[in-house]
Amino acid sequence: MQQDAARLKVTREGDIVQVEFTSRKILDEGNIAEIGDQLSALVEAEHRPRLVISFAGVDHLSSAALGTLITINNKVKNRDGQLRLCNISPQIFEVFLITKLNTLFHIYPTIKEALESLRSGAQAGRLQ
Amino acid sequence: MRPVFARVVTGTLMKHLKLQAGPRGRRESREKTVGLWCSEEFPSQMAEGRRVEEKILSQCRKHAYGQRDLFALKLALEEAISNAIRHGNKSTPSKHVRVKYRITRERIDVMVEDEGSGFDPAVLPDPTADQNLQRACGRGVLLMRAYMNNVVFNSAGNSVMLTKFNESHSSGDAPISNTTVAFG
Numbered sequence: 001m002q003q004d005a006a007r008l009k010v011t012r013e014g015d016i017v018q019v020e021f022t023s024r025k026i027l028d029e030g031n032i033a034e035i036g037d038q039l040s041a042l043v044e045a046e047h048r049p050r051l052v053i054s055f056a057g058v059d060h061l062s063s064a065a066l067g068t069l070i071t072i073n074n075k076v077k078n079r080d081g082q083l084r085l086c087n088i089s090p091q092i093f094e095v096f097l098i099t100k101l102n103t104l105f106h107i108y109p110t111i112k113e114a115l116e117s118l119r120s121g122a123q124a125g126r127l128q
Numbered sequence: 129m130r131p132v133f134a135r136v137v138t139g140t141l142m143k144h145l146k147l148q149a150g151p152r153g154r155r156e157s158r159e160k161t162v163g164l165w166c167s168e169e170f171p172s173q174m175a176e177g178r179r180v181e182e183k184i185l186s187q188c189r190k191h192a193y194g195q196r197d198l199f200a201l202k203l204a205l206e207e208a209i210s211n212a213i214r215h216g217n218k219s220t221p222s223k224h225v226r227v228k229y230r231i232t233r234e235r236i237d238v239m240v241e242d243e244g245s246g247f248d249p250a251v252l253p254d255p256t257a258d259q260n261l262q263r264a265c266g267r268g269v270l271l272m273r274a275y276m277n278n279v280v281f282n283s284a285g286n287s288v289m290l291t292k293f294n295e296s297h298s299s300g301d302a303p304i305s306n307t308t309v310a311f312g
Contacts, residue, residue: 059199060199060202060203062203062206062207062210063207063210063265063267063268063271064210066267067264067265067267068264070262070263070264071264073262074262091196091199095203095271098270098271098274099255099256099267099270099271100256100261101261103261104261104262
């Protein structure tokens with residue numbers, strides 16, 4: 001099942017929700033608010049959300065985008081769910097390293113590894 | 129993954145930042161070597177901020193700044209302008225943000241000033257501390273310092289001067305002081 005929203009491309013595989021950004025730059029304040037609302041709606045629609053967010057094609061972000069991701073992560077945790085991030089370019093991963101958010105988020109190189117970690121519960125291959 | 133290193137430069141560059149306007153012919157010849165200061169003033173709206181940001185980045189591209197420099201500049205400009213609009217001017221459209229910048233092949237200096245009462249960057253909580261990692265905000269100054277060669281706030285705390293050297297241009301125009309901090 002696939003559903004295209006303005007800022008997100010959402011795909012379901014079983015009970016796992018996969019999300020990709022349709023904008024290369026998730027930087028814009030307007031974009032961020034909209035993306036945050038859409039991600040929140042996805043999380044709140046699930047009993048125990050299992051969410052994979054892919055950064056494929058994203059070439060920029062700001063601290064506002066990081067703040068939105070943290071808010072989503074907190075919402076997922078509050079619902080006893082799990083969040084995985086993947087396909088983050090080295091340049092953007094550097095932002096996660098500088099802010100030490102690589103220790104907060106579970107980040108995987110590819111969507112395949114992120115999905116495997118959700119299915120198996122293992123953390124092999126997690127980027128730190 | 130290998131540790132990533134971000135250069136953080138300290139020291140004051142303010143003495144270098146005074147525009148020395150001379151007779152017209154002299155000014156034009158100086159433009160190539162030291163650049164001229166340009167100024168923009170806009171109401172506290174993010175769309176206006178992005179317009180100025182894009183204008184500055186476009187000029188940097190013309191001065192042969194590389195992709196890595198452009199990423200760093202975009203990030204730092206976004207943080208400085210967003211802070212000025214949201215925290216400084218409280219998003220009040222009647223309040224303005226002033227951006228003054230000078231671009232050469234060697235370096236870019238950008239001053240971002242708001243009409244707010246300012247803040248003291250020295251007392252900002254460390255956003256990388258364990259107890260602050262889940263806070264949704266407070267990373268803008270950290271990112272500016274990590275990606276720029278120099279970040280200087282005025283004493284009132286309502287103006288910040290960002291300096292970035294063009295990494296793809298080796299001119300010997302070295303930073304005044306330089307320390308390296310390891311992350312990860």
